[in-house]
Amino acid sequence: MTRRTVRIAMNGVTGRMGHHQHLVRSLLALRDQGGLPLDDGTVIWPEPVLVGRSPQKLRALAERHGLPEWSCDLDAVLADDTVEIYFDAQVTAAREEAVRKAVAAGKHLYVEKPTASSLAGALELARLAQEAGVKNGVVQDKLFLPGLRKLRRLVEGGFFGRILSVRGEFGYWVFEGDWQQAQRPSWNYRAEDGGGITADMFPHWEYVLHELFGPVRTVQAQLTTHLPRRWDESGTPYDATADDAAYAVFQLAGGIVAQLNSSWAVRVHRDELVEFQVDGTEGSAVAGLRGCRVQHRSVTPRPVWNPDLPVTEPFRAQWQEVPDNADFANGFKAQWELFLRHVVRDGPWRWDLAAGARGVQLAELGARSSAEGRRLDVPELGR
The missing domain is CATH 3.30.360.10 (Dihydrodipicolinate Reductase; domain 2)
Incomplete structure (x- = not known):
């Protein structure tokens, strides 16, 4: 058995949905079960890096769940080559700019919806991700x-x-x-x-x-x-x-x-x-x-x-x-599993930023x- 660690920048997990559904009931639940096994014996081990605006909330959240890494500096986290995936559960108004930065940094993307505040913005994100060749997904829980x-x-x-x-x-x-x-x-x-x-x-x-x-x-x-x-x-x-x-x-x-x-x-x-x-x-x-x-x-x-x-x-x-x-x-956990397989082994995936643009x-x-x-x-x- 080979462990494949996947480091994930998680922005917005101090909010209700990001904390309960994405962090606790999805990624931490996967860690509690020993990781996500693949058919070839590899086990995907998600490693969250918490990102947000409040150091007090992030520190408390990290200590509660035994997570060593958190930061209020999104640019620094995105500059870390060991971080593979950027996840966004922020307020909608802040999402588009952060996702643009993540695309520019070459990160794979998994974001909540709506993906942007306008259709033009949503289509632009889908285009940028396609041109950058990064894998991308939208939560459709x-x-x-x-x-x-x-x-x-x-x-x-x-x-x-x-x-x-x-x-x-x-x-x-x-x-x-x-x-x-x-x-x-x-x-x-x-x-x-x-x-x-x-x-x-x-x-x-x-x-x-x-x-x-x-x-x-x-x-x-x-x-x-x-x-x-x-x-x-x-x-x-x-x-x-x-x-x-x-x-x-x-x-x-x-x-x-x-x-x-x-x-x-x-x-x-x-x-x-x-x-x-x-x-x-x-x-x-x-x-x-x-x-x-x-x-x-x-x-x-x-x-x-x-x-x-x-x-x-x-x-x-x-x-x-x-x-x-x-x-x-859990529906959020089930989709996270599919996305992680997609990132690591090119598993089937169709819920991308283009699909998210239809919702916007x-x-x-x-x-x-x-x-x-x-x-x-x-x-x-x-x-």
């Missing part, structure tokens, strides 16, 4: 969630017949920050800092729809700011200038209609924080983060509309749970659709 992996299994197995529609509900109530602390950082609600639920979630919806059902061809969206006043981490009130809800209808290739509601101002009355219902000629499914339930055509009940009588049918009980039939790892494009078009009050075509990038 929802594809690796158990619920959506079961949904993909149903699609690939032909369960739905001809797929007619997709309906998605995502969101929860994010406290304003006055009488209860908000669950999300305040920059999420300031447009000038790159906030907004459209910029945050439409890149997710693009890759979920694209990978499972087909490319998005048109978008019609309504963005709104339901809660215009919030309180930041220090308890100071501020104006929420970014959208906190987006309601959209997408037309996909093949005529499939997708309706997706995204909101940080909604109270949850469903089994999971995100759910997708897919209806087809032969059957339907409802998938969340982990679970997936189905109802086949052959066992579909015959509801009859009668508003004068109380409902007696147990609608939820008429659906069947899809079994796991596999062990599902959809967010831009969603915002423009809302501003202009009309449906917009989604041009195919690269053509």
